[in-house]
Each structure stands twice: as C-alpha cells, then as structure tokens.
Amino acid sequence: MSPNKFRKAREQYHGGNGIVNNGDHSTISRKYYHVTVEDKPYYPFLEAHDNNIESIKEATACVLGLSQCAKESLFVSPVLGGNTNTLFCVSSIQSSNGKNNNDIPESVLVRIFGAPGLIDRDVETSTYAALAQQGLALAYFGRFANGRIEEWSDWKPITESDMAKPDISSYIAMQLARLHCCFNIPPHLLEYHNPQATPTMWTQLEEWLASVQTATFRNDHDTQRAQDLQLHKLNDEVLWLKESVIPSTAKIGFCHNDLLASNILCSVPLQLIDFEYGGINYLAYDIANHFNEFAGGTAKEDKSTPDYSRMPSPKMQRGFCRAYLNECLSYENETTQLSSRELKTHLDNLVQEVEGFMLANHLVWGLWGIHQASQIVDCTTENDDIDKEDDDSFDYLHYGSCRIKRYWQIKEEWMQKMMSSQNDDNNSSNE
Template identity: 30%
Template sequence: MANYIHVPPGSPEVPKLDIALSDVDGPGCREGALQLLRRLRPHWSPEEVTLQLFTDGITNKLIGCYVSDAMDDVVLVRIYGNKTELLVDRDEEVKSFRVLQAHGCAPQLYCTFSNGLCYKFMQGEALDPEHVCNPDIFRLIARQLAKIHAIHAHNGWIPKSNLWLKMGKYFSLIPTEFTDEEVNKRFLSDVPSPQILQEEMAWMKERLSNLGSPVVLCHNDLLCKNIIYNEKQGDVQFIDYEYSGYNYLAYDIGNHFNEFAGVSEVDYSLYPDRELQDQWLRSYLEAYKEYKGFGTDVTEKEVEVLYVQVNQFALASHFFWGLWALIQAKYSTIDFDFLGYAIVRFNQYFKMKPEVTALKLPE
C-alpha cells in the first residue's frame, strides 16, 4: 500500500465516540459539544463552558471549548466540512496524527467522533504571509519540517508517494458543470478543459517522479494558518494533518513556498525569491541531516539540487489544490470563492511552468 502509515507500538489508543455534531450555526452544536466534553472533561460544569468559533479554515469548522478565561486548557472540536470524505481519508489522518504525536510533532488527540475529532489547543499565534518570510521564524519552520521528514518509515520499509493516485482521484471527482448559469459560464471559460488537465498530469508524473526527491512523511498542507508560532517558547508547531502522508520531500516544501502568497487574497509576488529560498533550504538541510544523524555540513550543490526539485514540485502543488478547489466549489457549504481559487491556482501553474522547467539539476 502506497500510503501505509504505521503507528508506533505503545501509542495511546484514540477513543471513537458515537456522537455527531450538527453545523456550528445550529442550536444542536452546543449540545453536541457538551456531550463530547462530558467524556473528555467530566469535571467541567456545562453552564460554565464557553464555545469560541474559529473562522480561518476553509475545509472544516473549528470550535474552541474552555471554562476559564485564562484558557489554560482548551479542547478543540473540529467538524468535518460537507463531503470532505471525498477529499480526505479520515483513517489515514488519524494515523498521521498519532505518528506525529508519538514523535513530539503534534498535540494530544483526545478522540474522534462521527463527523470530526477533538484535540489539545496549542498556545501561540497562527501565522500570516508577513511572518513566514521573517528569517527568525522561517528557520524554525524549516527545522520543524525537517524533523517530520526525518521520521523513519516502519522497519526499514521503503514508502511510495500516493501523490499521483490522489491527483487522479481528485481529477475523477471534478464537476463537469454548475447549475448556476453565471458560475457555469465562468467555469467553462476560465478553467482548463479536462483533456488539458489530463495531459498536464501525465507530463508532471513523468517529469517530477524522475527528479530524485526522496519520499518521506509529509504534512502536505503547510499554509500559514497551519503554523502556530509560540514567541515565548521560541518554537513553531504545525496543525491539521488531513492531507498528511508519504510524498516527495520537495513537494512539501514547494507547497509551503506557494502558501507564502496567502489564501483569501492570493498574491504570488510574495513567493520567496532565490535568496530567501537559499537560506530556507540550507536551514532545512542542516536540520534534516542532523535528525538523520549525517552531521550538518551542507554543500552548495545540495542546496541547488533541492532548489530545482522544490520549484518544479511547486507546480504539482498548484495543480493539486486547483483540482481540490473545483470539488469544493461543488460541495462545500463554507463561504469562500472556491472556483475563483481554482482559477488562480491553474493560472499560476501555467505561468510558472516554463520558468521552472528551464531549471536544470547540477551535474
């Protein structure tokens, strides 16, 4: 199995609760959350519980539950978005969560329930594009990503990437039309035809699979808001492991570099320039080698190889999220212009393609 994730022995079991939460805007949501808390925090008095809705996510709904204003113990309740089971393998997500938790790279996972999961809130600030280009912060991010990538596969097993499999699945789910006439017109005029998309996928698979990027455990969705920076402790942690799994190391970094542009107001002039990338990639390679026990000496050539791999794999990231956004445009109930986002990602893919394919790996 390409995406086999092995949970280390001795990892705490995660209870599955037979509770479903209604939409966050409905009156049943509080009752459902309290039902979960009766199991997870039996000593909390229901009338003292505060629910706070977080509005950053565009896949799921997220609620913080706590009893004291100090917020020293916050249970996060995440309700899966409509039809997101088409996009996310929930069993794999829980396995990834548990593997990362076992290696000190994720918060405690308290339980899963019928349409979501609960986990420990991480103290700190979710980042924005202006933070991820700050050298003090991006070195921490590079180091944390290297730590995850260095988690070894079980018993020397050699993992394979499931990127092309997943992309093919997403491609099979994209809508062919929209019922709203205006939306449909925009879809037909601004989104590449299925034939063009299929040709690009075949080209990418052939080109990128042969770049020599190792397959490692990846986060696969390292957008700014999924990075929590704790200034007091001087560290960063990543959240949301829905898309985690074995993938090309360079994809994970290229995907993160694309996210420098932001999500709601996308601006690709913020994509990191060569100088920033060189610093970032060097910090990453030093940490990766250290975690792997290979010393910390990094050559110019190693940085150059990774630079070429990362910028070419950034194409696959645009394409992946373009397909994802088309599916969300059809099914999601979250107020976000998913079709517009898909168009932006595909446009950037075609804009970047000649530039990054001109890059050559050093001899």
C-alpha cells in the same frame, strides 16, 4: 490501533431502535455508545453541529468525561482560519468540572469535519494520534461522529508576512525537517502510509482531475468558469510532469502537504498543526507547497485570491532549503562531514527539485478548489447576485482558477529557464 477500529465501532449498531450492544451484555443509547480507539474515547454516533452550541458542549463533555453540571458551564467560541473544517475553542473546563484534574485541560479545540468524502477521517485521526504520541502534533483527546477534540493552544498562527522573516523562515524549515526525519510510522499505519507506495501528489492529481472533469456545479455561472479553464488539457500536463519534471530520485517520506501560515503556530518552538492532508509524498513537494502559500488566498481578507507578489525571492528560498538541509543532516547522524562543495551540490539539487514541485503543487490545489466548488449546493435565488463584492464566503472556484492559471504562467517560465540552461551546457561542451 488500526483505523479499522473506528469502522468496526460504527458497525456495532444493526437496528432501528436506537439501542446498541455495549460489549458487556448491557445496552446503551446509540448516541452515547462509545469504545476506546487509539487509547482515547470514540463516540461513533454522537454529532456536533456548528450552528448548535449545545451539541458542541455535549460532544466535549462526553469525550472528556465531564459531568452534566460541568457541561452546562462550558464556554464555546468560534475559531477563525478553518477552510475545510469548522473550529471552536471550548473553555472553562477544569473550573466547570469542580476539581483539579491534571488530565483535564482548561480548554480544548473542537474540530468539526468538513469536506465529506474528500478525506478518510479514520486514517487521518489515527495518523494524528500517532503524531501526537511522538510529540510532533498537539495532544489528541478523542473523537465523536463528525469531529475530534485536540489540545488547545493560546498561541496564534503566524501570518504570510511572518513567513517572509528570515529567522522565522529558518525555524519553519527546521520544524519541517523534524517532521520528515523523525516521524516513525507505526506498523498499523503502514498500510496507509507506505513509503513504497505512490506519493500522495500523484493520487490527488489523478483523483481530483477525474472528479472535476465530470463534475457539475451549483449554477450556470460556475459551470462556465470551470469550462473556461479547459480542464481536459490537464491530463497531458500530469503526464508531462511525470516524464519531464519530477526526478525519479526525489526523496519520499511522510509530509504535511498543507504548510500554510494558518497551520503554523507562533509558539516556542514553532508548532505545525492541521495534518489532515498529511501522507506519503515527495519531501521537496512539502517545501514547494510552503513557498506557494506565501501568496495566500485562503484568508478572509484575501478574497480567495493569491497575491504572487508576496512569493519568496530565490535568495529566501535557497536560505530556507539550506536551513532545512542542515537540520536533516543533523538527524541523519552522518559519521563523515560533508565538504562545502558536497553541501552546495545537495543544496543545488534540492532547490531545483523544489522549483519543479511548485508547478505540480499549483495543479494539486487548483483541482482541490474546483473539486470543492462542485460539492457546494446552490442556495441562491433568482434575485441573488452571485458576484456580490460583500460576499465573505470562500470562492473555491475562483481560488482554484487562480492556481491553474498560475501553473500555466510558471510552466512557461520554467520551460524558458530549462532551455537557457541547456543552451549554456551546449555552449560549454563546444568550447
């Protein structure tokens, strides 16, 4: 099903009387009007709100087809870890339904979408449904106006310290290779995930950079923080990345694009989740993004500040790339075995590519944080302390600033390394 099916369903309502044509000459309350998209129910006008438990129960009951009695018995609990979305676990479903139905799970994950306008939720949901159908994502049960319902897993996300464990790191590499090599993009999604199109990295950089350069912020303090970053200089940096850093031969495919610890469940095997930023991108970028996420910064205890002392060592990065490359080669079913020298060449090239993409990745998420900050409405008063240390809310602007500053630091190191490499080459040719 094309994502356009979601849009067409929303267009069925053309009046102000709260009644919509149900497609069979009958009428139904606008709120409960639904269609089937991606073989699952879609309620285009039924909303759930994170401060209203009853609305979450109602969305769950409608999508899963539960009775009114079953709805009242549902138990809703918040799930921590979502930065863009608000998550809830809704449980006691089968018992509340009063029957043993294998099609109805005991618990589900309710995802209420955040970041309005930042992500095309029609394309994202169609993509998620395709991933689920191919066994690459947890099951998809249906969608309501501002969210969807997915399979619930009792497995907890891994931590940044887990990612540093060699055995877990290798398993992550293998699961990422599986995504890159095995996802078969359905024909109806090729319009949105076209391997011949511009990689997501460039479109995100250009769109978010244009957005933040004209953005307004919730108060003078945030405006000054954004100005201190001298965002006007980043246009030249994007051009430099295109011309001098990112190789034209870098492989492209469907990527996760957000492989941080909270998006990896500690199941057997490891399960990747939250594909909302998924799209066509450079495969090495996905690895670079994962490495940068070792620093954290999005967890509550991190206080919006990445800790780059936690970055994986060059040895660990190379080990991850080796496990990834070996897994990719196993999916390619090559008839001829690569020699150890050929494998080393492939590995050296991949490691070098990843280093360049780590630079670009800092810009991507730096601009993301600044863009998100610009979307926040000022709720402070004159007596509010905007720098309160006990404020637990995520500071998007601070996080974005950390990533931009890290970019400049890593760029200097990268330039020095490239100059050293060129000098070595020149010395070798003169001998």
